[in-house]
Amino acid sequence: MNTPLLKVEDIHKRYGNEEVLRGVSFEVNRGETKVFIGPSGTGKSTLLRCVNQLTPPDKGQVFLEGTEVTHHKSDINRLRASIGFVFQDFNLFAHLTAMQNVSIGPSKVTRMHKEQAQARALAELERVGLGDKANAYPAQLSGGQQQRVSIARALAMDPKLILFDEPTSALDPELIGEVLEVMIELAREGMTMLCVTHEMGFARSVANEIIFMEHGVIVEQGPPQQMFTNPQHQRTGEFLRKISELYGETEK
Amino acid sequence: MSFLFKWEWLPKMASGLVVTVEVTATCIAIGIVLGVLLALGRVYGRRPISLPCSLFIQFFRGTPLLVQLFIIYYGLPNWGIRLPAFVSGILALGLNTAAYQAEYFRGAIQSVKKGQMLAARSLGMSLTQSIRFVILPQALRLVIPAWSNELILMLKSSSIIYLVTIYDIMGVSQKIAARHFNYFDVYVVAALFYLALVLIVSLLLRLLEHRVQIPGLGVHADRR
Numbered sequence: 405m406n407t408p409l410l411k412v413e414d415i416h417k418r419y420g421n422e423e424v425l426r427g428v429s430f431e432v433n434r435g436e437t438k439v440f441i442g443p444s445g446t447g448k449s450t451l452l453r454c455v456n457q458l459t460p461p462d463k464g465q466v467f468l469e470g471t472e473v474t475h476h477k478s479d480i481n482r483l484r485a486s487i488g489f490v491f492q493d494f495n496l497f498a499h500l501t502a503m504q505n506v507s508i509g510p511s512k513v514t515r516m517h518k519e520q521a522q523a524r525a526l527a528e529l530e531r532v533g534l535g536d537k538a539n540a541y542p543a544q545l546s547g548g549q550q551q552r553v554s555i556a557r558a559l560a561m562d563p564k565l566i567l568f569d570e571p572t573s574a575l576d577p578e579l580i581g582e583v584l585e586v587m588i589e590l591a592r593e594g595m596t597m598l599c600v601t602h603e604m605g606f607a608r609s610v611a612n613e614i615i616f617m618e619h620g621v622i623v624e625q626g627p628p629q630q631m632f633t634n635p636q637h638q639r640t641g642e643f644l645r646k647i648s649e650l651y652g653e654t655e656k
Numbered sequence: 657m658s659f660l661f662k663w664e665w666l667p668k669m670a671s672g673l674v675v676t677v678e679v680t681a682t683c684i685a686i687g688i689v690l691g692v693l694l695a696l697g698r699v700y701g702r703r704p705i706s707l708p709c710s711l712f713i714q715f716f717r718g719t720p721l722l723v724q725l726f727i728i729y730y731g732l733p734n735w736g737i738r739l740p741a742f743v744s745g746i747l748a749l750g751l752n753t754a755a756y757q758a759e760y761f762r763g764a765i766q767s768v769k770k771g772q773m774l775a776a777r778s779l780g781m782s783l784t785q786s787i788r789f790v791i792l793p794q795a796l797r798l799v800i801p802a803w804s805n806e807l808i809l810m811l812k813s814s815s816i817i818y819l820v821t822i823y824d825i826m827g828v829s830q831k832i833a834a835r836h837f838n839y840f841d842v843y844v845v846a847a848l849f850y851l852a853l854v855l856i857v858s859l860l861l862r863l864l865e866h867r868v869q870i871p872g873l874g875v876h877a878d879r880r
Contacts, residue, residue, distance in 0.1 A: 456778060458774055458777060458778060481780045481781065481782050482780065483780075484777065484778055484779070484780040485779065485780025486780075487778075488778075489775075489778035491771060491774070491775065493771060495769075495771035495772060495774060495775035496775070497772060497775065497776075497790055497794075498769070498772065498794060498870070498872060498873045499790075499793045499794045499797065499870050499873055508779070508789060509779040509780070512781060512785055512789055513779055513780040513781055513785070514780075541870055541871045541872055541873075542872060543870075543871045543872020543873070544871055544872070554775075557779070561779065561780070
C-alpha cells in the first residue's frame with residue numbers, strides 16, 4: 405500500500421472567538437500539485453501554516469510520510485527542513501545576498517560544507533533564472549525576482565513538498581508570469597506542491613486537484629476540469645466564475 | 657584673567673585620558689554582551705526569564721548612576737563585599753549602560769520584520785539559530801544610530817568615577833586644579849579632552865555604520 409506523502413486530518417484552529425479552521429482533512433501523493441482556493445479569511449493560509457507548524461493547530465494531525473508532524477515529541481526543525489515554504493511577501497533575509505539567502509539553509513540547517521552549499525545555491529538560482537543576481541541584496545531585486553529567489557531558497561533544502569502561500573498576490577501584474585513559469589516548471593518536474601493561489605491558469609495547466617474552501621471547511625474538491633465545468637456545489641461555480649473573470653486565464 | 661594652563665600638566669591629563677578610554681571601552685563591552693542578553697530575554701523569554709530582565713532594566717534606568725556607583729563602592733563593604741575602586745566604577749557603569757543598551761537592542765530586535773523569523777523557522781532553523789543568523793545581524797545594524805548616543809553618553813558619564821578615587825580625565829584634572837588653584841583653565845582643557853574623544857568616537861561610529869550598511873536595510877533605506 406502506498407502511504408500518501410502528506411496526510412492532514414481534521415485540523416481545527418481558532419483565533420479568539422473566530423474558528424478559522426473547522427475540521428479540514430486531505431491527502432497529497434508524491435508529485436501532486438493541489439491548489440487551494442476560496443474567499444479571503446477562509447483559513448487557506450492558516451491551513452498551510454498548520455502543515456509545517458508555523459501555526460500549531462488546536463486539534464488534528466499532520467503526517468509527513470507517516471511521521472506525525474503535530475506530535476509534541478517530533479523534531480519539528482528537521483521536519484520543517486523538508487517542507488519548503490514560499491511566502492506571499494517573500495520574506496527574503498534582508499541582510500543577505502540572493503546567494504546567501506539560498507545557501508544559508510543547507511549550510512546552517514543541514515550542515516552542508518560551505519563551498520558545497522554555495523555551489524548548490526548557485527545551481528538553484530540558475531534554475532529559477534537568476535544566476536546573474538547571486539550577489540544582489542533583496543532590496544535590489546524586483547518583487548518577481550525576490551519571489552524566485554525565495555523559491556530557490558526552498559528548493560535548496562531538497563524539500564519533499566513545497567507550500568506556496570499566495571506566491572503572486574503581492575506582485576505587480578507584469579511580474580506574476582515569471583514566478584508562475586517557475587512554479588509550472590517545478591510541477592512538471594514532479595515536485596509535490598500545495599498552493600494557495602487564485603491563478604486559475606496555473607491551476608488549469610498543472611493542478612491535479614482544486615480544493616475549494618469556505619468558512620474553515622473544504623466545500624468541494626476535484627480535478628480542475630470537473631471543478632470548472634461541472635461543480636457539485638453552487639458556491640464553487642460562483643466562486644470559480646468570479647475569480648476567472650478577475651484573474652483571467654492567460655497562462656499557457 | 658589670562659589662560660594659565662601649563663603644558664607640563666598635559667602628560668598627566670593624557671594618562672587620565674587613557675583611563676577614561678579603558679573604562680569606557682570595558683563598560684561598553686560589558687554593556688553590549690549583557691544588553692543583548694537582556695534584550696533577548698525580554699523579547700523571547702518566558703516570564704521567569706523576561707521578568708527578571710525587565711526588573712534589572714527598570715532598576716538601572718530608574719535610579720541615578722551616582723547612587724548605583726556609591727551602593728557598589730561604599731555600600732557593598734557593609735555586606736563584606738569589598739571591590740577595588742576601578743572594578744566598582746566599571747561595574748556600575750557597565751550594568752547601567754547594559755540596561756540602556758538592552759532597551760535599544762530590544763527596539764531594534766522588534767523592528768526586524770516579523771516574516772524574517774517565520775522564514776528562518778520554516779527553513780528548519782531552531783529559535784537560537786534564527787536569532788543568531790537572521791535576527792541579530794539585522795537588529796545590530798539597525799541599532800547603530802541610537803546606540804551611538806549611548807556610547808557617547810557613557811563616555812561622558814564615566815567622569816563620575818573620579819568620585820571613587822579613579823584618576824580618569826576628570827580625576828586627574830580635579831587633582832591638578834586643586835593643587836594649583838586653577839579650576840577654570842584645567843576644567844576647560846578637560847572638557848576639550850572629552851570633546852575630542854566624542855568627536856573621534858562619532859566619526860568611528862559613522863564609519864562603522866557605513867561599513868556594515870546593506871542596501872535596503874536600516875534607517876537610510878526609508879529615505880530613498
